[in-house]
Amino acid sequence: MHIVAKLGTSILTAGSDRLDLEAMSRVVGQVVRLRAQGHQVAIVSSGALAAGRHRLGRHLRPGYEPGRQAFASVGQSHLMQSWDELFDWNDVVVAQVLLTRRDLSDRLGYLNARNTLRDLLDAGTVPIINENDAVALDELLAARIGENDSLSAYVANLIDADLLVMLTDVDGLYDRDPHGDPDAQVIPRIDRIDRAIEMAAGGARGPGTGGMITKLTAARIAMHGGSDVIITNGREPNALINAAIHRQGGTYFPAAESRLESRKRWILGSMTSSGAITVDSGAATALRRQGRSLLPAGISSVSGAFDRGESVEVRDPLGERLAVGISNYNSTELARIRGLRSDRIGDELGYSYGDEAIHRDNLVLL
């Protein structure tokens, strides 16, 4: 199973004004156990801002207040150092991935982020993802995501996660405001996020940037991308294990559609280029009947101009539309490597974006 664990500031600091290594190590222990059971886990970690405020704060001259970006930059390195050390005790290698909205909204950024995260998971690392706060400052240009709830949903979509677990400091989504009403109950399962559910979520806010409303928005994005979502209390021992293995605790939101359907919609819905790739009959059969990736060796010609990361049409030798897919190479590169075995890509281009012209996960047969 592919799991994304999203950790809010309140969990990482255990409610204090600095990173709490004990709380972090409890998370590490659970991630290590999940990995031992064969699951791949990526972490979306907040806490940079809090760690930076704590670290840099005492070195500042009185009255001087730097921007949020400065705090986040100081804190991010401290945050990663802490994760790195804690995972290293367990012989697990971590990798830092910093993303902005821009990286996810353009095709190429999306493809690069997806390929990198996949590579990192396949290589056995735990990717630790945060927003690149140092550069993602412009909310007007919509360059910033702003909170890690949404970021975690985008990451779940990027890696085709089976499950997104949002670990927060409340037990889940309540049917009423738990501060105002002692009889408020956690809703165990929500199949559809409607107006009544949004009303129930209104108001509740924690020390991080996100409240329940941003969590619901994120849950909706992830559910429609084909991931199950659980919002649960990260302060409970084993909350992550209970959510991932037993689907217990918190509020559970089952995926609203299959990952395949959602991917197909995404690939077909954004056909941007007028380019086309024609394949030989062997490749046509491999794509059609065996669900393979398209390799440069099977390409007989390339027409039109397209960039790496754009959707292109794939045609069979008779010119019939066979599939649409997202190309790993631009049209000029493909024209140079067509017909070649994949181990020759590097020799021909001087670099390689991988063996496939179009990975099968990024291909929709028509």
Ligand code: GLU
């Ligand atoms: N990126 C911010 C941080 O690392 C967190 C944003 C959030 O808590 O949602 O501090």
